[in-house]
Amino acid sequence: MKKKAVIALLATVLVFGATAQAEDAYDDGGILDPENPVTLTVWHYYNGVHQAAFDKLVEEFNGTVGKDLGIYVEETSKGSVSDLESAIRDAVNTEVGAEDMPDVFSTYTDSAYVLQKDGVLTDLTQYFTQEELDQYVDAYVKEGLWKIMN
Secondary structure (H helix, E strand, O other): HHHHHHHHHHHHHHHHHHHHHHHHHOOOOOOOOOOOOOOEEEOOOOOOOHHHHHHHHHHHHHHHHHHHHHHEEEEEEOOHHHHHHHHHHHHOOOOOOOOOOOOOOOOOOOHHHHHHOOOOOOHHHHOHHHHHHHHHHHHHHHHHHHHHHH
């Protein structure tokens, strides 16, 4: 049951991220098309068992909901939290050799605050209903709402 809930929540986040990207990518108003899938890049710092679990969820998403909707998730572990933060900083600052900014990435609140000042984050609350937010751990959601509350 918990696995299905995680897949559903991952699907919700990725669908809304893909919809936002599709609006930029397509002239037809952002309609997702399984024949022309949108690729979402996800950077994270998971390793070991956490990465294996995330890899499995992404694989399952890509083969089910993502396939049906036309969303393909390409995920990459950047190593440690500090390695990921360095890769994000390099992308934001367009450093020589830096990769393009991913569509989705893991971060901590203090790092997100700095990135928000740089204007590179998107407020995703518009894509979630209260019922969907209620499926997350309340303290986790509240920590992520700092932008709205400040």
